[in-house]
Amino acid sequence: MLPAATTARANANLALVKYWGKRDARLNLPASGSISLTLEGLAVEARVAFDGGEADRFEIDGAPAEGDEAERLRHFLDVVRMEAGQRQRASVATRSTVPRGIGLASSAAAFAALALAGSRAAGLRLEPPALSALARRGSGSAARSIFGGFVEWHRGERPDGHDSIAEVLASPEHWDLRVVAAVTTRAPKPVSSRAGMARAAASPLYPAWVAGAEADLAEARAAVRARDLEALGLIAESSALKMHAVGLAARPPLLYWNGATVECMHAVWALRAAGTPAFVTIDAGPQVKVLCEPADAPRVAEVLAAVPGVERVLTTRPGLGAEVIA
Ligand code: DP6
Secondary structure, three states: OOOOOEEEEEEEEEEEEOOOOEEEOOOOEEOOOEEEEEEEEEEEEEEEEOOOOOOOEEEEOOEEOOHHHHHHHHHHHHHHHHHHOOOOOOEEEEEEOOOOOOOOOOHHHHHHHHHHHHHHHOOOOOOHHHHHHHHHHHOOOHHHHOOOOEEEEOOOOOOOOOOOOEEEEEOHHHOOOEEEEEEOOOOOOOOOHHHHHHHHOOOOOHHHHHHOHHHHHHHHHHHHHHOOHHHHHHHHHHHHHHHHHHHHOOOOOOOOOOHHHHHHHHHHHHHHHOOOOEEEEOOOOOOEEEEEOHHHHHHHHHHHHOOOOOOEEEEEOEOOOOEEOO
């Protein structure tokens, strides 16, 4: 008899040194390591029950999941079933605490919550490293959302990926930073991270991107340990811009930004030139996230909100890792 339904919650994370490229697409193994900050309040709750029936059933924010989304969830449940050695079909419901479709409700939070809830519901009690490896199979960045605070996900060397797991660099209490996010569109992104990475791998700049990763990771690790915002901000900005440069040089080109994305960057750089330490990072979409001190967050938010095309501004802080809530 399997345990009853399990519900877990996990927060999204913001990559400071980006994951952008895979060494194994099936196992979701990254071409290089990455470092992130788990963010409070940008959470997904997932409830999983292996309750039998003919087929798996999925509900996302109250609506049945379909197409590719359902396929990706089904595939992830197959991985959980394989690990647990059981065959029962499941019902899965996820609920996001961030409005959907603003490019901040990430697959990282969803698959971290699903890895924890799914493995428990299947009768497994995985330690955090094994949970991280499981979450990675759903979405690479989910490997990091198992943990709170500052997190490093290792590339690993093994072909089976057992060493490609995340670990804590520093707890959320280590450093009270703010991340101010500017939403520049609510339209769903036209190119997913997964598809974007596949395209970027053929870019002439891709080898240079991969070759530079270790140095970026070392710099970011040291900056986190020293709580050096200037050092961390500059490396985060550079990692993000290099990631986007790889896409720009690809054929066909890959550009996730809109006009407001660019204007936000200029606004933040002007603020910085005037003495406020604030640093930009951008993921596979047009939203801009800014790293700054708590005392400067209201000013950063004000400046971003004044950029034409910015629809909404959200401020968040370091958050906790995945937890079982019911
Ligand atoms: C730009 O983890 O969503 O946010 O492993 O294919 O599911 P898959 O990709 P995903 O990619 C995240 C890319 C990124 C950078 C990062 O989070 O490190």
